[in-house]
Amino acid sequence: MAPFRIRDFHPDDIDGILHLWEQMRATGVEPVYGLSEVLASCQQDHAVVAVHDDEIVGAAVGRAAHAQGWIVFLSTAVSHQRQGIGGRMLAALEKRMAPLGLSKLSVLLPDTALRVDAFREQGFEVKKNLLYFERQIPVQRNELSALSELGGRILPRGLWDSIGGMRAEKELLERRLVMPLANSDLADRFGVSPPSAVVLFGPPGTGKTTFARAIASRLEWSFVEVFPSRLASDPAGLAGALRETFQKIADLEHAVVFIDEVEEIAVQRGGEPPSAMQGVTNELLKIIPTFRDQPNRLLVCATNFIRSLDSAFLRHGRFDYVIPIGLPDQDARESIWSRYIPSDALAEVDVPALVRRTDGFSPADIEYAAQKASQAALERALYATGSEAGSGSAESGPRTEDYLAAIGETRATVSDEVAAAFLEDIGSIARL
Known part of the structure; x- marks a missing residue:
């Protein structure tokens, strides 16, 4: 040889x-x-x-x-x-x-x-008692420039677990979205087509954006938020800028694309003469089928006004699911309060009382009340009378009374009428 x-x-x-x-x-x-x-x-x-x-x-x-x-x-x-x-x-x-x-x-x-x-x-020695671990990085280096150009980012892991309560919503999103997308090969064996587009709807401030980010974090996919108001200033016009943005998104391997307040560009069409916004709606309706043909992508649209969306927008074949996101339940409110109460004061605050008093509050409402209570406590500490004036030591932090007072002065974002309309929309529009 x-x-x-x-x-x-x-x-x-x-x-x-x-x-x-x-x-x-x-x-x-x-x-x-x-x-x-x-x-x-x-x-x-x-x-x-x-x-x-x-x-x-x-x-x-x-x-x-x-x-x-x-x-x-x-x-x-x-x-x-x-x-x-x-x-x-x-x-x-x-x-x-x-x-x-x-x-x-x-x-x-x-x-x-x-x-x-x-x-x-060649003199190599076997090393004993070693374990090898590896982790697949979901976003490759050549994607980072495209992601940066789109204003997208890689969200930190753990956002999903940071959402306290909301068990029903989390379980539904886990089963319908995360599980089939994260296990696409297994889903294919069972004849399940992973979702490509969903709509999250519900009253203002209920956490739809938070859930969209948490889904991207859970999947470890790039997160790209599309802002129609920013695209409107593009020389190509809103419709042209929207088309170019989605063409750039096609360069990403994995992506969750989020459009908040989508009713701004997907309004009911009609009327004479046609409005300029109808052309934008038509463009978006053309974009979605093309987007759906690309694997490892999820379009998440959020709206506070599901009834204002064009009927063709919600049609089967464009969106796999139309999912309601309601006000935080008891466990969620407890988690939100615990997040905003200073750690030094948490043990002294009657959190269950705050949870009971904020039934019907949105997460944004709770944040506002918490900040209002903290501000009141800070002012009391700084402007205390007597020898403690200006020392900052008069108070260790906000008390239960501060929070209850702030709650009483906070107007809930979601009125009874809006809450009732949301329940009606769940029955007539939701697709789970």
Whole structure:
């Protein structure tokens, strides 16, 4: 048999690397690094190949991070094993990486890997009592520029768990949206099409925006909020700017796109002559089907006035679900109050009393009352009479009486009429 030779990787060797990759998997060994990572390192980092009669029979790929080097891929064709090719490739790769000033060269192997002689021969030692953890980063580097241009962002993990109470709404959103989108392959096996677009409706200040952000956080997808009022100043006009924005969103791999107060651009059409806004509504109705054809995306539209939306906008085939988001329940109000009461004062405040007194309050109403109580307590501390005047030590913080007084002076955003209309809309418009 003619001898093999070791040389540097060349772009024409991609097919040979791919063949070695597929051959490794066929033997039951799942490589630690993905194929895209291996191919990227071949072209951007360091790689050598073993060649026999112009055929690629082995490859070794490495990358460096500061003084730490990693073997990303090492494979020898089945027909050329036990010829010392692996050891020779490792030695050649280490020689090429030596000028980088590495102090350590490491490799991760799947527990199904049987042939480790090449590593032992080159002086690699097995490290005991180590665990390997990995986490898939949902947004790739090449997406970040597009996301930045759109004004989008990656939201912190944990927003979903930070929503206290609202169990019925959270369970519905978890089952209908998060679960099928996060497990799309499994959903497909059961014949479930993951949702592409939903409408959240309910009285003002009930947390629809918070839920949209929490969904993005739960999925670990990019979050892009579209502001029609900002797009209106675009030279292309609102309809043109809306179209261009969604064309840019198509460059993202995963995205939750949020439009708040969507009634501004999806009003009932009609009347003579047609209004300029009708053209915007028509454009949005064209955008949604195209958006739905793109996987790993979710359009969330929120409205305080579900009845004002154009009837064609809510039609089946455009939105999978029309979900009501109501006022916070008892557990949710307790969670909201606990968030706004200073930690030093929390133990002394009768939170259950505040929860009872704020039945019918929105989260925004509770925040306003909490801030009003804190402001009153601060003023009392700063402007106390006598020796404590101006010392700031007259009070340790707001008391139950401060909060009850603030609640009494706070007008609930959602009137009884609006609450009743919301219940009617649940029966006639909601689609769960």
